Amino acid sequence: MEWDVLIAIFPSVVVDGLVLGFVYAMIALGYTMVYGVLQMINFAHSEIFVTGAFVGAEILLIMQAGGTLGALHPLALLAVIVLVAMLVSAVLAVAVERIAYRPLRGAPRLIPLISAIGVSFFLQDAIRLVESLWRNAFYLTYPVVEFFDLRIAIAGDIDVPIKSILVVVASLLMLVVLTLFVNRTRLGTAIRAVAEDQAAAGLMGINVGRMISLTFLIGGAMGGAAGALFGVQFGTINPYTGFIPGIKAFTAAVLGGIGNVPGAMVGGLVLGMLETLAASYMSLLTGGAFGAEYKDIFAFSVLILILMFRPRGLLGEVVREKL
Amino acid sequence: MKGSRVLAAVLAALAIAALSLPALPVQAQQLGTIKIATQSPLSGGQAALGEGIKNGAQLALEQLGGPLTRMGFRLELVPFDDQAKPDVGVANARNLVTDPAILLVVGHLNSGVAIPSSEVYKDSMLAMISPANTNPLITDRKLRNVFRIVGRDDVQGVVGAEYAATELKVKTVYILHDKTAYGQGVAEFFRQHAPKVGMRVLGFEGTEEKANFDPIINPIRARNPELVYFGGIYDQAGVFFKQARAKGLRSRFMGPDGMDSSELAKIAGSAIVGMTYSTVAGPTAVYPAAAKFARDYKAKYGKDPEPFAAQAYDAMAIGLAAIQRAVTANGGRRPTREQVTAEVHKTRAFKGLTGTFTFDAKGDPVPATYFVIQIVSGDPTKWGQNRLVKRLDIKPPSGSM
């Protein structure tokens, strides 16, 4: 075994794990918001997220074609694409809720799940349809903005690109804003009331339907922002890109305790770190017998282990059964 | 009774369907129609490549169908979506063999779909010409109706290793692959051949990751190989190359023919300047027809051809020529599938876009010509200027696996 290699790469493995964790956390926030209120796995969230990524790509590509990519400061540029992506994804999420989930209110839990899968199928190919008509291509590559790729030394010889720092900052910002919103505002309180008991909330004069729409609006906006940042970070997207990060983010949300906002963040970080460690070290530790391809097995095994001992996730409340 | 209402509705719907569908042209068995099917994923994550296959075949049918049309046949392309799933591919295969007008299949993209589907084609000796399957098992099963116009994994891996050792003078290599039959196959043969030509393999890893390669790059960077070989397709490899360069990896890059797309430059930009890839598709300088194909393709579909589109064009061209000979041999009447398959076997030195083709008994092209191409620019519009750096003629292995 090559201990020197193992130790030499450790710091950058940790940094990479953290960045990946924050990416998962951003997407996980959308799942957890919706789950917290409706106890429903919004399978279509990965497509809401991809929509954000496409919106970001389109803005940048159109600006590039018009030669105005350099006109804005890269940070302003980022703000523009993230905001527009948030807007579009939020509207889409609300529309999806209206059309595909609202008529199912009160139905058994699995019914909205299947509907969400239908929405997911539909949106994937709808994005493809729109993009192939508009651009005659549905694999999009984000134009290179030099600024995002500049590397900043953070400690010793470890350096990270600015885009990774932006992901971390944006994701922390989203977490803080969301936590404050849910816990400190009237609307947030109303949403929590609906999450607690829809009927009672309705009796207290809360407009349940509107609160659910608001939840999707927020979840969608989070997904849109995550999509645009994902695009900037990794560069290439297609309508089916969202599937894997979606599954991972959902896993992260469950790991942290689904429905719990800080839990999504913790779950994302744990999962990102586990995956990165496994992908970087598996081959080194086993002398090449097993490699990076086992990272998902490793991540899922740890998930199962954690759920064995904490069946409601890391930060999920422990409900003592009264028998 | 509620049930009977439902039933009535179902029956009514079926009745309407029954009334409307039988009148369709697809049901009408014109004696004068010859159909050629394509099978490739047209939906889902691999749709871009699958569409390329369909488009390439379609273009060939339109451009080269003239002689058959003049003989009095109507030509029709029947595109099937196999969804990259074996069960769907097999069901499609069963579906299309029941249409006697179908005389040839161009497909598939995935070996995993091609192998079970070709077992179905075999039952009626329906010829399948594959534009993309490099898995050795495709032809090693020795089905008489199965052909391919791409090289085998085992040869391409060897070509890459030979070139890396003798021309690039590389001593250490790190091998990655995409965990598909194609990518892993090529990478495996590269690995087996590397020590024979004096290269040390520092690592061999597969990954299904498509976006975030940071964790894999870390150990590679620490070992600092002279060459990184990526067995896979450009959409994944491009992202890897870009991220690897950004992380400061300075190794040379190399890959198989899955890299052969201007999209690679679009994704990876300057990261891939100077990298090499092996391919069976000749560069435009050697095969001028390929340049015309690229122009026509762009004119018709508004985009550059996908990696296997030119091969699909050739597969269709070879098939059409065979059908034409079969018609002539059959006295101007529609030939049987058996006759078409026999004629495909008789293909001799067929000059296509991507090579000159003759098949051996197993259906492999002999001797396959391989090219090693160097990428000169990270600008996708300059993809056509890539340099041919090596040309090799290699016979496929004759022994069985």
Place this chain on the structure above:
Amino acid sequence: MRSSSPTLRAALVAAYVVGTGALVAAVPRSLPAFLLFMASMLLVYRLEVPPRFRAAAVFAILVVIMPVVGTSNTFYLEVATQVGIFVALALGLNIVVGLAGLLDLGYVAFYAVGAYAWAIFGSPQALKIWPAATAIFPLPGWWFFPFLLVAVALAALTGVLLGLPVLRVRGDYLAIVTLGFGEVIRVLANNLDKPVNITNGPIGITPVGRPPLFFAPVVARLGVSTEPAFLYPLYFYFLVMVIVLVVILVTQRFKDSHIGRAWEAIREDEAAAVAMGIPLVPMKLLAFAAGASFAGAMGALFGAKQLFINPESFTFMESIGVLAMVILGGMGSIPGAILGASAVTILNLQVLKQLSLTLNAWKSAGVSILGFNLADLPTQLEPAKYERMVFGVILIAMMIFRQQGILPSARRRMEIEEARAAAAEQVVTGGSS
């Protein structure tokens, strides 16, 4: 229809079956004819006819007419066989999800276990694990039958192994654990080609052995062709039908036994079920094992039928597909799972395909609809590319307009109606929504 006598209805059904059967025979490539014929099963099931007649009709349709039709168009036989495979899968998942209420998103893992169990030993692949055992492997074809049982046992064991660590995990936590488990099995299949080559990785295993045509001499005496290409599709069709029959009988027995009622109790209220003395752990494990075992048997058969397997057949999307069948048909209901599996499979393999082929034919023939010439349709809009999108819309529409499923179990229908009434009440009292 209610007022008519059973005899009249029976005659009606018989006439329908014979009529559509003849129609299919007359136009063997017409999809509507085939669909009308398939609908006869539904008719037999829904109409109140004497049970003995019902059994006779089902026998006639599945054992006599279908094979005859299938020999003139082997595609139908393939569809019927795949329908059978998915029916067994849906019934298995129905036990776990529909009866016991345990949401399983990784069901395809058991299918994979069964498929690999036979594929490895019934092909030269086993020699890559034990190179010296050339005298034993590949196992001759008749071993397929014992391996059906081996596959069942292995899959059941895997089900228990999955069930054990997650007994405390519930609801959506269980969903994600099973999803992860499904992925683990697929990734293992994809990667266990090293350090020891067990599964041959992504390249897959071929040729997987097929059960021998032991009945060929008998068939030959009947004057029927003994070509393997002709006999094997029929053979697999009948094998699938036999397995499906066993699966249906087993499920029915489970459902009507104290075990089935225990499962339903657990589904409704775990705490109450425990209070009533239902042994939670064995019951949950039994549900996992029973559900998994059906998939194991079908997996082994799938490998033999395809002659080839690789990990691409066992993705998460397959699990989702089977789940959609169960819910579409009506959770907890046996006829529902059967119908759901049939409807989704026929939709995917036939109807959507036929639709896009037809549109494509119109397009190449230059047919006009409402003055728009289809030949002018841009290639981006080719129908074959959007089959999945249509499927998505159908899923959504089904959930909105018929959420209890096509053929729900009686209890399920009641629940849904109650929930709806409650929701309506809530809207009335809780303001606009």
